[in-house]
Amino acid sequence: MSLDKETVRKIASLARLKVPDEELETMAGELNNILGWIEQLREVDTEGIAPMTSVTVTVPALRADRVTDGGYVDLVLANAPEEVANSFVVPKVIE
Amino acid sequence: MKLTELTIAAARDGLAAGDFTGVELTEAHVVAMEASRPLNAFVTETAEKARDMAVASDARRASGNVGAMEGVPIAIKDLFCTEGVKAAACSHILDGFTPPYESTVTKNLWRAGAVMLGKTNMDEFAMGSSNMSSYDGPVTNPWRADGDDAKRVPGGSSGGSAAAVAAFAAMGATGTDTGGSIRQPGAFTGVVGMKPTYGRCSRWGVIAFASSLDQAGPLTRTVRDASIMLGAMAGHDSKDSTSVDRPVPDFEASLTGDIRGLRVGVPKEYVVDGMPGEIEALWHQGVEWLKDAGAHIVDISLPHTKYALPTYYIIAPAEASSNLARYDGVRYGLRVDGESLQEMYENTRSEGFGAEVKRRLLIGTYVLSAGYYDAYYLKAQKVRSRIAQDFHDSWETVDAVLTPTAPSAAFAQGEKMDDPIAMYLNDVFTVPASLAGLPAISVPSGLSSDGLPLGLQIIGRPFDEETMFRVAGVIEQAAAFTARPQFITGEA
Numbered sequence: 001m002s003l004d005k006e007t008v009r010k011i012a013s014l015a016r017l018k019v020p021d022e023e024l025e026t027m028a029g030e031l032n033n034i035l036g037w038i039e040q041l042r043e044v045d046t047e048g049i050a051p052m053t054s055v056t057v058t059v060p061a062l063r064a065d066r067v068t069d070g071g072y073v074d075l076v077l078a079n080a081p082e083e084v085a086n087s088f089v090v091p092k093v094i095e
Numbered sequence: 096m097k098l099t100e101l102t103i104a105a106a107r108d109g110l111a112a113g114d115f116t117g118v119e120l121t122e123a124h125v126v127a128m129e130a131s132r133p134l135n136a137f138v139t140e141t142a143e144k145a146r147d148m149a150v151a152s153d154a155r156r157a158s159g160n161v162g163a164m165e166g167v168p169i170a171i172k173d174l175f176c177t178e179g180v181k182a183a184a185c186s187h188i189l190d191g192f193t194p195p196y197e198s199t200v201t202k203n204l205w206r207a208g209a210v211m212l213g214k215t216n217m218d219e220f221a222m223g224s225s226n227m228s229s230y231d232g233p234v235t236n237p238w239r240a241d242g243d244d245a246k247r248v249p250g251g252s253s254g255g256s257a258a259a260v261a262a263f264a265a266m267g268a269t270g271t272d273t274g275g276s277i278r279q280p281g282a283f284t285g286v287v288g289m290k291p292t293y294g295r296c297s298r299w300g301v302i303a304f305a306s307s308l309d310q311a312g313p314l315t316r317t318v319r320d321a322s323i324m325l326g327a328m329a330g331h332d333s334k335d336s337t338s339v340d341r342p343v344p345d346f347e348a349s350l351t352g353d354i355r356g357l358r359v360g361v362p363k364e365y366v367v368d369g370m371p372g373e374i375e376a377l378w379h380q381g382v383e384w385l386k387d388a389g390a391h392i393v394d395i396s397l398p399h400t401k402y403a404l405p406t407y408y409i410i411a412p413a414e415a416s417s418n419l420a421r422y423d424g425v426r427y428g429l430r431v432d433g434e435s436l437q438e439m440y441e442n443t444r445s446e447g448f449g450a451e452v453k454r455r456l457l458i459g460t461y462v463l464s465a466g467y468y469d470a471y472y473l474k475a476q477k478v479r480s481r482i483a484q485d486f487h488d489s490w491e492t493v494d495a496v497l498t499p500t501a502p503s504a505a506f507a508q509g510e511k512m513d514d515p516i517a518m519y520l521n522d523v524f525t526v527p528a529s530l531a532g533l534p535a536i537s538v539p540s541g542l543s544s545d546g547l548p549l550g551l552q553i554i555g556r557p558f559d560e561e562t563m564f565r566v567a568g569v570i571e572q573a574a575a576f577t578a579r580p581q582f583i584t585g586e587a
Contacts, residue, residue: 015460018445051476055293055532075195079427
């Protein structure tokens with residue numbers, strides 16, 4: 001599997017990153033080097049092996065479904081680049 | 096002896112005996128921190144906060160209330176959220192972020208009486224092995240090679256923490272380790288770097304990189320100090336569902352020096368092409384030290400070792416691409432305006448993230464994308480199972496494993512920058528234990544032929560940090576590592 005410029009452009013868009021046109025080629029080369037090196041995993045026999053999704057073997061603890069935290073709008077908004085009326089402000093999304 | 100050269104254990108005794116006060120100890124370290132500026136180890140200095148905390152610590156001591164780290168000045172990696180003190184993971188994208196809350200690990204340390212000197216430099220979002228990817232600039236290793244003035248890297252990602260401890264600017268420092276980010280800088284700077292079992296320390300309030308791998312741990316100048324500091328950091332936290340609810344042992348009590356009859360494994364796969372002979376020689380020396388102390392050495396095989404790094408470079412970027420999706424210019428940190436919401440996201444993230452972070456986000460997004468998930472991500476999770484199983488099987492015949500920490504000594508700043516895979520190979524010996532979630536520690540054990548520190552790594556069973564510490568203590572005593580870096584605060 002080899003990445004071309006178009007695929008890099010698509011992945012970058014999915015990752016919400018801009019890769020300028022003149023850098024697409026270089027980036028594709030770098031990513032292909034890394035992916036080529038990763039290809040060696042195909043050698044490993046994983047037939048019937050369960051994927052490891054967590055290191056922790058214990059059953060996660062459950063708690064009652066009730067509010068345990070919150071009630072400090074000021075703190076939540078304290079680091080906002082722009083806020084108005086207890087809300088984060090973003091560019092207009094509906095016409 | 097200068098106050099900055101005491102171990103944490105010795106400072107504890109000196110404070111208890113009234114030889115000096117917490118305020119005096121902190122003042123000496125504030126001076127040292129300021130003198131360490133040429134290293135760029137600290138990105139935020141909190142001298143006033145340190146003085147206030149030291150006064151409060153002396154007051155607690157006067158009232159008979161003494162914690163395990165009472166009055167001990169330490170440095171905190173910039174990855175930890177510290178209430179009211181800037182935390183940016185050394186990334187441009189978190190410009191100006193001041194957390195309104197405290198991470199559990201640092202909260203535990205303050206409750207144990209520790210004093211915060213400041214925040215330390217690191218690779219951006221903990222992605223790196225040289226500290227070269229920091230938005231705040233590189234850190235200079237206090238060590239130089241004999242006859243070579245080139246500035247060396249301190250390793251990474253906890254490079255600032257390691258350099259601060261090595262240069263005697265802090266008695267200890269927190270680090271975080273995802274694939275070796277505590278142990279490798281420990282080895283490169285001649286200090287002890289320890290990563291506990293996954294789940295031993297809470298990840299709450301630690302800026303996330305790869306959540307199934309990230310663990311906090313201490314960097315200190317002795318194994319005993321690491322055992323004291325880990326005891327103060329660890330513990331169950333209901334705010335982190337992966338933190339494990341089991342008692343925190345008295346780690347320091349495990350340092351008996353007695354490893355007679357203990358079985359220590361030596362895995363034949365821990366050799367890589369181009370590794371200097373002196374690292375293999377040091378490893379053999381470590382084996383001899385353990386034999387002399389009465390341990391049984393067992394040759395073992397961890398057959399999937401060579402697949403650990405490529406597995407890691409699927410899993411960690413995949414998790415990172417998800418974790419770092421939150422940096423969108425809306426709620427905190429940098430915002431770069433755009434015509435549309437999508438453009439604002441892209442402008443912010445493209446300007447805010449550095450080259451290595453972007454590279455990993457692209458890899459992570461790709462391996463999780465439709466059509467490639469099974470071939471890459473699922474495959475990597477299965478290989479991860481096999482790597483963990485290798486260790487699991489070995490615990491039937493051994494109680495701990497001894498390996499080198501890194502395949503080289505500290506390299507010069509700027510080296511390996513144009514070859515990501517060469518940089519990734521730094522972590523070849525540390526990543527397997529990370530994938531398996533095991534406790535592991537790097538102990539400074541010798542010098543390279545050109546005078547740079549080298550470390551040996553001891554890996555333990557899950558939640559058996561005690562055996563790991565016990566073996567580490569024996570290595571430390573046998574190695575008698577007393578070499579000092581060229582840059583020591585106050586002596587430059």
